[in-house]
Amino acid sequence: MRTEVGVARILSLEEAIAELVHDGDTVALEGFTHLIPVAAGHEIIRQGRRGLTLCRMTPDIVYDQMIGAGCASKLVFSWGGNPGVGSLHRFRDAIQNSWPVPLEIEEHSHAGMANRYVAGASGLPFAVLRGYTGTDLPDHTANIKTIECPFTGEALTAVPALNPDVGIVHAQQADRSGNVQLWGITGVQKEAVLASRRSLVTVEEIVDELRPRPGAVVLPKWAITAVAEVPGGAHPSYAQGYSERDNAFYREWDPIARDRETFENWLGTDVLRAERSTR
Known part of the structure; x- marks a missing residue:
C-alpha cells in the first residue's frame, strides 16, 4: 500500500535500486512464468543488499541467485524450484547448511x-x-x-496482509509519464505493486503512447514509484511480444547452482562484472 501518492519517475535501473531497496527491506519480485524481473534482482546483488526478506509466489532461479549471493535472510513463498528442471540448489544449501548465510522460511499456498x-x-x-x-x-x-x-x-x-517495502515487476511498456502496460500471462504483479510501500517497474521499452490491448493490465503512474527501461530485463524468462523463454539457460543453471565454486565464478562473471543498464 503506497505511503506516498505521486507520479512515477523514470530512472536508470542502478538509480532505482539504490534509492528504493535498502538493507533489511521486505522485497517482492513478482512475475509468473514470464515478465520475471531478473535484471532488477541482479542489480540488487551488484549493490550488495543484505538481510532482505524476499517474497514471491513462485521463487525460481532469480531468487536462487539472490540467496546464493547472500542478499536474503528470509524467504516468504508458496513454491520454489527451477521450473521444468528441478531444485534450487543455492536455496537448498542455505536451508541445509546456512551457506552463505542462514535462511529463514515462511511457506504458504x-x-x-x-x-x-x-x-x-x-x-x-x-x-x-x-x-x-x-x-x-x-x-x-x-x-x-x-x-x-x-x-x-x-x-x-x-x-x-502482505505489504512489502518494495514491489518490483517487469512489463512490456511504459509511457513517458510512467503509466505501465503489461499483457500475456499475469500473476499477482498488479496486487504486489499496489500492496507495496514503494514500487519499481522495469520495462522493455518506453513509448510515447500506450496502445490499448485486450486483457492488458495497466498500472497508472500514481501507483508506481519509479520506472526503468531495461530491454531484456526478464531474461531468461520471456516477455510476450518481445522475447522468448531461454529454456537452455534454465537447464544450464542446474549444474552451475549445484557447486558453490562454480556458482561463485558465474556470479562474478555474469552478474558482478556485468555491464549495468545506463538507461
Missing part, C-alpha cells in the same frame, strides 16, 4: 500468498480464504490462523 497481496493492496489487515485444510502448513507457519465465520460458524483460514 499459492492462494494464501495471492490473498495476502490482495489484502495488502486493499488496505485490510488480513485475508480470509478456504484453504490449508488437510495440510500441516498451519503447524509450521505462524502466519496462518484458523478463524470462525461470524455468520455461519464455518472454520476458515486467515493470513495477514
Whole structure:
C-alpha cells in the first residue's frame, strides 16, 4: 500500500535500486512464468543488499541467485524450484547448511500468498480464504490462523496482509509519464505493486503512447514509484511480444547452482562484472 501518492519517475535501473531497496527491506519480485524481473534482482546483488526478506509466489532461479549471493535472510513463498528442471540448489544449501548465510522460511499456498497481496493492496489487515485444510502448513507457519465465520460458524483460514517495502515487476511498456502496460500471462504483479510501500517497474521499452490491448493490465503512474527501461530485463524468462523463454539457460543453471565454486565464478562473471543498464 503506497505511503506516498505521486507520479512515477523514470530512472536508470542502478538509480532505482539504490534509492528504493535498502538493507533489511521486505522485497517482492513478482512475475509468473514470464515478465520475471531478473535484471532488477541482479542489480540488487551488484549493490550488495543484505538481510532482505524476499517474497514471491513462485521463487525460481532469480531468487536462487539472490540467496546464493547472500542478499536474503528470509524467504516468504508458496513454491520454489527451477521450473521444468528441478531444485534450487543455492536455496537448498542455505536451508541445509546456512551457506552463505542462514535462511529463514515462511511457506504458504499459492492462494494464501495471492490473498495476502490482495489484502495488502486493499488496505485490510488480513485475508480470509478456504484453504490449508488437510495440510500441516498451519503447524509450521505462524502466519496462518484458523478463524470462525461470524455468520455461519464455518472454520476458515486467515493470513495477514502482505505489504512489502518494495514491489518490483517487469512489463512490456511504459509511457513517458510512467503509466505501465503489461499483457500475456499475469500473476499477482498488479496486487504486489499496489500492496507495496514503494514500487519499481522495469520495462522493455518506453513509448510515447500506450496502445490499448485486450486483457492488458495497466498500472497508472500514481501507483508506481519509479520506472526503468531495461530491454531484456526478464531474461531468461520471456516477455510476450518481445522475447522468448531461454529454456537452455534454465537447464544450464542446474549444474552451475549445484557447486558453490562454480556458482561463485558465474556470479562474478555474469552478474558482478556485468555491464549495468545506463538507461
